[in-house]
Amino acid sequence: MPPYPSTASPLFTYEYPRPAVTVDAVVFGLDSRSVLHVLLIRRGSKPHLGSWAVPGGFVELDEDLEVAARRELLEESGVHVTYLEQLYTFGKPGRDPRGHVISVAWYALVRTIDHTPVADTDATEVQWHSMDDLPELAFDHSEMVTAAHKRLQAKVCYAPVGFDLLPPKFTLRQLQQLYEGILDRPLDKRNFRRKVLAMNLLVDTDEVEQRVRHRAARLYRFDHQKYNSLALNGFIFDI
Numbered sequence: 070m071p072p073y074p075s076t077a078s079p080l081f082t083y084e085y086p087r088p089a090v091t092v093d094a095v096v097f098g099l100d101s102r103s104v105l106h107v108l109l110i111r112r113g114s115k116p117h118l119g120s121w122a123v124p125g126g127f128v129e130l131d132e133d134l135e136v137a138a139r140r141e142l143l144e145e146s147g148v149h150v151t152y153l154e155q156l157y158t159f160g161k162p163g164r165d166p167r168g169h170v171i172s173v174a175w176y177a178l179v180r181t182i183d184h185t186p187v188a189d190t191d192a193t194e195v196q197w198h199s200m201d202d203l204p205e206l207a208f209d210h211s212e213m214v215t216a217a218h219k220r221l222q223a224k225v226c227y228a229p230v231g232f233d234l235l236p237p238k239f240t241l242r243q244l245q246q247l248y249e250g251i252l253d254r255p256l257d258k259r260n261f262r263r264k265v266l267a268m269n270l271l272v273d274t275d276e277v278e279q280r281v282r283h284r285a286a287r288l289y290r291f292d293h294q295k296y297n298s299l300a301l302n303g304f305i306f307d308i
Contacts, residue, residue, distance in 0.1 A: 088160070088170060089169070089171070090128045090170070090173065091125055091126060091165075091170055091171070091172045091173075092134055092173050092174075093122075093138075093141075093159075093172050093175070094123060094125060094138050094142045094150075094153070094174075094176070094177055095123050095175070095217035096108035096123075096142065096150065096178075097179070097218075097221060098179050098184070099180070099235075100199075103250045104201070104250055105218075106197040106200065107200060107203065107214055108146060108148065108195065109122065109123060109198050109203075109204070109206070110192035110193075111194035111196075112193070113191045116165070117208065120206070121205070121207065122208065123210050124142045124146050124195075126144075126145070126190075138175045145188065145191070145195070146187070146188065146192065150178075150179055151233070152177055152179075152230065153176075154175060154220075155174075156176045156217050156220060158171060158172070159172045159212070161209070164208055164209045172208075172213075174213045178233040178234050180233070200218065221251055225308070226252075227307060227308075229270070229291060229296060231251060234247060238276065239290075240278060241262050242286055245258065261308075269295075270291060270295060270296050270299075271290070271291060271292070272291075272292050273289055274290055
């Protein structure tokens with residue numbers, strides 16, 4: 070077998086071929102009804118031409134993994150994310166018909182109202198899809214989405230990551246709907262509000278909702294600075 074050229078440097082050769090590396094991003098967002106959605110692209114190239122998938126692609130030479138994930142997401146969907154966390158590594162042989170491809174998966178949270186996805190590069194279409202009605206996905210991306218959803222469900226209960234899905238000013242109703250949408254179960258209104266307010270991390274803005282048909286509710290904002298200070302001293306965010 071001839072030497073397999075290195076992708077890292079022309080100075081070295083290797084006897085055996087090595088797997089390729091890709092990055093994929095599972096991006097979550099909430100719609101106006103607090104329904105959890107996932108950002109999907111329609112593939113414009115083989116394999117799985119025309120199938121829905123999460124944004125992603127191959128890591129370039131000397132490229133950091135997180136940089137690659139952000140680049141692929143921006144190139145294929147036009148979406149730039151602030152919160153991005155590494156999820157899991159998918160490397161089962163046969164997961165990609167092009168060969169042994171290892172994917173480092175990430176997940177992100179965005180406010181859908183802040184983003185207008187635009188398909189580009191090898192994506193022909195990009196859309197938000199409800200978690201309750203996902204199409205069949207290419208590769209093992211269904212497994213990725215399921216793993217990301219489980220991670221999100223666990224993390225919102227011990228870290229305030231869910232606030233990245235809300236507008237800067239929100240009602241307690243919106244906050245509860247956020248948690249119910251992520252956890253996929255109803256929450257007792259009285260207990261939820263008591264627990265949230267007891268942490269003293271919500272700031273009353275002295276403002277109320279505008280242009281609503283129901284009784285206008287008070288608007289709050291999350292005090293990130295106070296949370297960060299408390300977290301340094303061992304405070305546990307527990308919902």
